[in-house]
Amino acid sequence: MGERYNPSMTWHFTKMHGAGNDFIVLDGVRQEIRLTAERARKLAHRQFGIGADQILLVERPTRADADFRYRIFNADGGEVEHCGNGARCFVRFVHEQGLTDRNPVRAEICTGIIVLNEQDDGEVSVDMGRTSFEPAAVPFDPTGLTPRPDGQDSLWPLDVSVPGEPEKTVWVSVVGISNPHAVQVVDNVDTAPVAGIGPRVESHPRFPRRVNAGFMQIVDRHDIRLRVYERGAGETLACGTGACAAVAAGIRRGLLDSPVRVQTRGGVLTIAWDGEQLLMTGPAVTVFEGTIDIDRLLG
């Protein structure tokens, strides 16, 4: 896997994006990378750092059935369970950097293994692992709430009212794609109150570890438009796990049929779900490489 370098605190990094959801990708196999929340925040800062929605750290696996360990840090410094757009960039990165020539690649995340496959057409497909609609699987407190059955799904009422404004409740599907999602259907994503309601859902007290807030517009049974106000990053141009959560919820509500084309502001993803396996396909782009002096960054 190549010699280890960067004895100083100079880190090599690669800037990438998946449908406009942008990342700093760090090789923690050949570099000594100790990523703290503060360092993640500084690296991700759009003015004081490199700038990104998330930081992806590639490490040696801790389990024998994985090729690498895949760690994700949001722009706010929090380490999280999964990142779908990042997974596509992850496999592009390990191939481009010569860390492996295996394809597909098995990446270890906190809830198990995801399988990443670079396709001949240049897109990347990812078996996204487990999907769960059990509120217990998502850090979510349903106490005292009465869900509204909708097809095979249940919609949960979230009170997102603020003082001085009329009472406001949104009805969401609560979905676990290893990371937590609250997905609501809207008439038009362009006019949906993502900037206003998104933060209130993201930090709602019913989600003790916060949540990714999805806003889905149904175009037809195989096509949606989606915006996501992401936990720890704000609205991004695309959210891969958010696309998976929206499609799975839409299928369970009887609104969608697999596969579904997901139009995001940064590009198009394709999600297929048979009730068990969740497959996401989409782009992965390397933008530039560079080095950064961490001591100087931290000031």
Ligand SMILES: N[C@H](CCC[C@H](N)C(=O)O)C(=O)O
């Ligand atoms: N903000 C997410 C992590 C990144 C997910 C997103 N960028 C994706 O492509 O899935 C969370 O806190 O769970």
